[in-house]
Amino acid sequence: MxxxxxxxxxxxxxxxxxxxxxxxxxxxxxxxxxxxxxxxxxxxxxxxxxxxxxxxxxxxxxxxxxxxxxxxxxxxxxxxxxxxxxxxxxxxxxxxxxxxxxxxxxxxxxxxxxxxxxxxxxxxxxxxxxxxxxxxxxxxxxxxxxxxxxxxxxxxxxxxxxANCSLSTMQAAARLADVRPGESVLVQGAGLVGLCAMALSAHRRARSIVVVDPCEARVRQAAHFGASHTIGVDLPGDELVAELSEATECGRGFDVAIEACGVPSVVRDGIAALRIGGRYVLAGCVFPDATAQLDLHTLTTKLLTLQGLHNYTPLDLQEALRFLTDGPQRFAFGSxxxxxxxxxxxxxxxxxxxxxxxxxxxxxxx
Ligand SMILES: [Zn+2]
Ligand SMILES: [Zn+2]
The missing domain is CATH 3.90.180.10 (Medium-chain alcohol dehydrogenases, catalytic domain)
Structure with missing residues (x-):
């Protein structure tokens, strides 16, 4: 040729x-x-x-x-x-x-x-x-x-x-957070990255997958990507965390939280909404000056794990492609x-x- x-x-x-x-x-x-x-x-x-x-x-x-x-x-x-x-x-x-x-x-x-x-x-x-x-x-x-x-x-x-951007990055997030069957996952952000996080968590058989995004139009799509509970309103921090906790078993808090929105201020809510021993993956703040105030007392005494994520490895893309081939028919990736x-x-x-x-x-x- x-x-x-x-x-x-x-x-x-x-x-x-x-x-x-x-x-x-x-x-x-x-x-x-x-x-x-x-x-x-x-x-x-x-x-x-x-x-x-x-x-x-x-x-x-x-x-x-x-x-x-x-x-x-x-x-x-x-x-x-x-x-x-x-x-x-x-x-x-x-x-x-x-x-x-x-x-x-x-x-x-x-x-x-x-x-x-x-x-x-x-x-x-x-x-x-x-x-x-x-x-x-x-x-x-x-x-x-x-x-x-x-x-x-x-x-x-x-x-x-x-597959080689949002989905692979969230495959890496699910891998790092080690989302397990029966667990509860909080996803912050209902853009494509967040939707991929939900679908992959559902694929890993997480029991409750809750998404938060102030934009109604985005949150409406989440049900087609595995979300079990959506919050589409901009609530003040304490009210939001209270509502989030209700969505978890015994109000204990989430096993896993994934920040997929690039809004630094949500990190405080994510930390508050995690259970003792919870895991938090931060993936969205890939721009300079993304600063937030953290409650280190909560972070320390709740024994939380905080993990930053930027891009992914080829193995994550391999996994993402396998996921797309194996049966994501129940998710609305075609749209x-x-x-x-x-x-x-x-x-x-x-x-x-x-x-x-x-x-x-x-x-x-x-
Ligand atoms: Zn991209
Ligand atoms: Zn090298």
Whole structure:
């Protein structure tokens, strides 16, 4: 298959926050790389943060990291995906957001998402050394150290597309929190991340899954993702905690809480709502100056475990894909991507996303 010399991509420039459709040069494929033709790329909340200037990407770049593509060419030495499944041109794949070296201090300690030579899709500055690596483009180069997986035919693009971000991150959260059968789980935030946390907790047979989000429209969707109890009002802290406790066995408090909303002030409620010996995973505050006042007396005397989470490991993506293949039919994952736009209509896609809080994802199809 002959590849084009140039391809279309949306370049985001942080200096004027512009998004421009441009023709960028393609370079030959190097050993160990995979060239992917992008089939679908969803716009993540973090892309929106960057586009609206709440996060500085450090220079012009091609955004988009929630991607499903098909193999356009295999570099020398690449024959299989990360599970050893043979890979061929035309195969549909998705891949972990971060590529890592596998040898450095952090990689050898089980946190490859903090690799010292980390390469992050949809986050790399555009320069002459970096290949195209964002989803808002026709093509994407997968560099050595990437974790890519062939997708089963029965898994549609529109569901597989968010597996490598929200779902994998919450798979990591459920793993770190060790959600067990019969347990109670509090999920703070009913965006896609929170909905994924609920579905995975339900899949792990948690008994009671309670979600809190001040936005009614978002909370309404939670019942379709495994929530057993929803709270869609903005209650003052004490009243909220009292209502939350009622939803747990003997009012004892939750076994697990997962912060999935990126609102620092909710951490106080999460700590208050946990039972003695409870586990708390914090995943949403991935921006600077996310500070909150903590009640250290409660934290200490309730013997709580607090765990921060940022991204995930390839094993979490593997698990997330297995979950999507094995039977999440009872969850409404098919309704996550509300609408698909061509690259040149990214402004309309962003407008839809920002106009309606119940829109979980919109996607671009180059
Ligand atoms: Zn994302
Ligand atoms: Zn490394």
């Amino acid at each position: 002959s590849l084009p010399a140039r391809c279309q991509a949306i370049v985001f420039d942080p200096t004027d926050r512009s998004l421009r459709l441009r023709e960028l040069p393609m370079r030959p494929l190097r050993p160990g790389e995979v060239l992917v033709r992008v089939r679908l790329s969803a716009i993540c909340g973090s892309d929106l943060h960057t586009i609206r200037g709440r996060r500085d990407p450090g220079g012009p770049l091609v955004l988009g990291h929630e991607i499903v593509g098909e193999v356009a060419a295999l570099g020398e030495g690449v024959e299989a995906d990360c599970l050893g499944e043979p890979l061929a041109v035309g195969d549909r794949i998705t891949w972990a957001i971060a590529a890592s070296c596998g040898r450095c201090f952090f990689c050898t300690r089980g946190i490859p998402q903090k690799c010292v030579t980390l390469f992050k899709y949809g986050h790399q500055k555009l320069d002459s050394l970096t290949p195209l690596s964002g989803g808002f483009a026709e093509y994407c180069y997968l560099v050595p150290g990437s974790a890519y997986y062939r997708l089963p035919d029965e898994l549609p693009d529109a569901i597989a597309v968010f 996550v991507v509300r609408e698909v736009f061509p690259l040149e209509e990214i402004d309309a896609a962003l407008a839809l996303m920002e106009s309606d809080p119940s829109v979980l994802r919109v996607a671009l199809r180059p």
